[in-house]
Amino acid sequence: MTIFEKQKKRALEKLRIGGADEEIVGIIEKINSFEGFFTTSSCSGRIVLISIPEIGAKRAAKFIGKWHRPPVSREEVQEAIKLKGREGITEEREIWLLSQSPILHVACRDLEKAKALLRIAIESGFKYSGIKAISKDGKVVVEIVSTERMDVPLGKDGVMFCSEGYMDFILSKANFMLERGKGKLKRFYSGLEELE
Amino acid sequence: MTIFEKQKKRALEKLRIGGADEEIVGIIEKINSFEGFFTTSSCSGRIVLISIPEIGAKRAAKFIGKWHRPPVSREEVQEAIKLKGREGITEEREIWLLSQSPILHVACRDLEKAKALLRIAIESGFKYSGIKAISKDGKVVVEIVSTERMDVPLGKDGVMFCSEGYMDFILSKANFMLERGKGKLKRFYSGLEELE
Numbered sequence: 001m002t003i004f005e006k007q008k009k010r011a012l013e014k015l016r017i018g019g020a021d022e023e024i025v026g027i028i029e030k031i032n033s034f035e036g037f038f039t040t041s042s043c044s045g046r047i048v049l050i051s052i053p054e055i056g057a058k059r060a061a062k063f064i065g066k067w068h069r070p071p072v073s074r075e076e077v078q079e080a081i082k083l084k085g086r087e088g089i090t091e092e093r094e095i096w097l098l099s100q101s102p103i104l105h106v107a108c109r110d111l112e113k114a115k116a117l118l119r120i121a122i123e124s125g126f127k128y129s130g131i132k133a134i135s136k137d138g139k140v141v142v143e144i145v146s147t148e149r150m151d152v153p154l155g156k157d158g159v160m161f162c163s164e165g166y167m168d169f170i171l172s173k174a175n176f177m178l179e180r181g182k183g184k185l186k187r188f189y190s191g192l193e194e195l196e
Numbered sequence: 197m198t199i200f201e202k203q204k205k206r207a208l209e210k211l212r213i214g215g216a217d218e219e220i221v222g223i224i225e226k227i228n229s230f231e232g233f234f235t236t237s238s239c240s241g242r243i244v245l246i247s248i249p250e251i252g253a254k255r256a257a258k259f260i261g262k263w264h265r266p267p268v269s270r271e272e273v274q275e276a277i278k279l280k281g282r283e284g285i286t287e288e289r290e291i292w293l294l295s296q297s298p299i300l301h302v303a304c305r306d307l308e309k310a311k312a313l314l315r316i317a318i319e320s321g322f323k324y325s326g327i328k329a330i331s332k333d334g335k336v337v338v339e340i341v342s343t344e345r346m347d348v349p350l351g352k353d354g355v356m357f358c359s360e361g362y363m364d365f366i367l368s369k370a371n372f373m374l375e376r377g378k379g380k381l382k383r384f385y386s387g388l389e390e391l392e
Binding site: 111115130131132134143149150151152153156161162163165166169170173 | 307311326327328330339345346347348349352357358359361362365366369
């Protein structure tokens, strides 16, 4: 067994896709069915609500809401913000609403495999994809990610700065992006036929 | 002259850094002073105001404001939105305020060079950096980019959805990100000493 095969075996043992969306489950299974590839992490795209002490201090971010399926309603978001208070999270933080692209990390046996995968990803609309790391043993990690993204600060220290009308507008955009990400995943799944 | 050297010569002939920020000028000059590297594009980070017909339709985006230096004031943004009308841009579009990380594209002679540059970029805080392309001749393009980012829809069809207080809040965040990006550029510049 090569080092790559051992790593793949371990990755597949740890893989849990029970709760994942069908769009991404199909992709994970397909990629892992090819000898030269295995997935290491994935998300089918989501809208999240986070509470942070300061920009960039992501390690200190607390998720107060996560949604993988559109449409997400204003009521759901408001409810999550209210619940946060009850869970004892102090109010002296900022609340941001983020719309995040689908994301996949795929380990590829070599650079040729990585380039083939990258081409399919970019052609499917995942234009921010790229190679994130190359190991000494030649393994290449490709990150597959798209341009749909929104990062909106909603409020600070318990005070929401945006009106309900504005939040409806933001959510209509976020839901649209989420939908669009799912469409790209479908195109990517079809594109994977070209791999060997 | 190798293919890489020819490409570098052409890139340097096209290079115009007259109007660029000092942080990025120093970096461009330093990178180009190394044999195995040349820069192909760069931006020191900015706050932009764009008008778009639909999310993702970036080709159709029109810039109605661009600022490379913090602090950007609410008055400047409001003035840019007003001017837009006079320039005959139809109102049936969305207006977004974006805070964009510094970005650099660097052509590297080979994979080893690319990996060395990537490591320095990531250690300087440009955590979203990665390899974007590998040519048949072995040249590798590295994209250097950081996580600071904000994408906020402000309004649609001529109606601004956000209040002045909210815009002040958004701009305080955007200015903070811009400042932070400049700091990372300084760290990156120092890190470049390690290249050969």
